[in-house]
Amino acid sequence: MNNPQSSVKRRIYDNELYAHFITTSCYNRRQVFTRTQAIEIFEWALASELKKYDAHLPSYIIMPEHVHFIVWFPKPRRLATFMKGLKQRSSKWIRKNLFDAIIEEWGPTAADDPIWQSKYYAFEIWSDEKLEEKLLYIHENPVRKEYCRRASDWKWSSARFYETKEVGNVLISRP
Numbered sequence: 001m002n003n004p005q006s007s008v009k010r011r012i013y014d015n016e017l018y019a020h021f022i023t024t025s026c027y028n029r030r031q032v033f034t035r036t037q038a039i040e041i042f043e044w045a046l047a048s049e050l051k052k053y054d055a056h057l058p059s060y061i062i063m064p065e066h067v068h069f070i071v072w073f074p075k076p077r078r079l080a081t082f083m084k085g086l087k088q089r090s091s092k093w094i095r096k097n098l099f100d101a102i103i104e105e106w107g108p109t110a111a112d113d114p115i116w117q118s119k120y121y122a123f124e125i126w127s128d129e130k131l132e133e134k135l136l137y138i139h140e141n142p143v144r145k146e147y148c149r150r151a152s153d154w155k156w157s158s159a160r161f162y163e164t165k166e167v168g169n170v171l172i173s174r175p
Contacts, residue, residue: 045090
């Protein structure tokens with residue numbers, strides 16, 4: 001029997017000024033972000049898109065095969081174009097700077113594969129309690145995966161900012 005829920009499309013509410021909890025994965029869950037240069041390219045692309053949209057980033061984490069972040073825009077209907085720009089910009093520069101490594105790791109046939117899955121997951125945050133829940137979820141991700149013992153030990157995360165006020169490559173700000 002068909003599941004009636006399976007044909008229901010998840011709506012993204014981008015016409016309100018909600019903060020958005022975003023999850024986006026690398027194509028075929030490939031571990032693109034095991035190289036520092038790829039991570040720095042993504043951080044540069046994220047910072048560039050945030051500036052372009054005057055957006056706030058309360059939290060982020062870069063894991064080997066996916067990223068999570070919370071973003072808030074001062075104007076509605078910005079999320080889709082923000083995500084498109086972020087994925088295009090980061091993909092272009094990762095390919096340009098790491099093409100030989102991509103072929104070495106994934107093989108020549110995979111060199112034409114995209115860096116990102118085409119879709120992303122967005123969850124609209126409507127309360128301070130939900131914001132805190134998602135911040136904790138993001139920061140504890142590498143601890144749950146047993147990559148580190150404390151969230152602030154993971155270098156590619158905003159957890160350090162919250163614990164030590166150490167500023168990284170991406171400005172952390174709350175709306």
